[in-house]
């Protein structure tokens with residue numbers, strides 16, 4: 001399931017992030033790619049700069065912590081440090097699946113959910129769509145600055161070539177409490193129904209049944 005998260009970052013946070021990235025040093029994105037992905041990856045990533053990264057991580061992690069759609073749909077257990085990627089004209093990232101196990105020298109984790117946070121205004125560049133190949137056909141995603149998309153890390157996907165301007169994104173991976181995308185989707189649906197009932201019919205016995213079912217289904221499936 002592919003879920004868009006409008007305004008994960010408000011305008012002020014987008015501007016803050018862009019100001020930190022402006023003039024920062026970027027390096028070849030191949031350095032962080034697995035063997036297969038490196039062959040199709042043509043982009044750049046923010047060079048390691050602890051002060052800049054701390055500030056950027058803090059903004060993004062705070063936004064994730066406050067976003068109910070993200071929490072309900074991804075059921076995050078571990079969230080990797082964000083990577084800040086830049087695509088200038090002529091850059092692209094060909095079809096690949098993301099690495100299944102990440103973490104390098106630090107603590108390792110499984111990637112269940114991939115996330116892209118769009119940082120550039122969509123009319124400031126041409127191309128650069130994130131294209132996710134689903135069983136219902138290709139899904140093209142190019143969102144407003146501050147919007148995000150999450151999708152199962154098992155999905156084949158690519159970034160179309162940027163033909164004008166510059167595409168800046170923040171990307172990360174999440175190990176979910178629930179590994180199976182179909183189970184996560186079912187829980188997210190049930191959670192939306194539960195939230196609605198808790199608002200509109202808080203005292204009703206059917207609300208309590210749905211609320212209890214959600215909690216106990218999550219208990220069945222969660223791994224921590």
Ligand code: NI
Pocket residue numbers: 096097098157
């Ligand atoms: Ni990818």
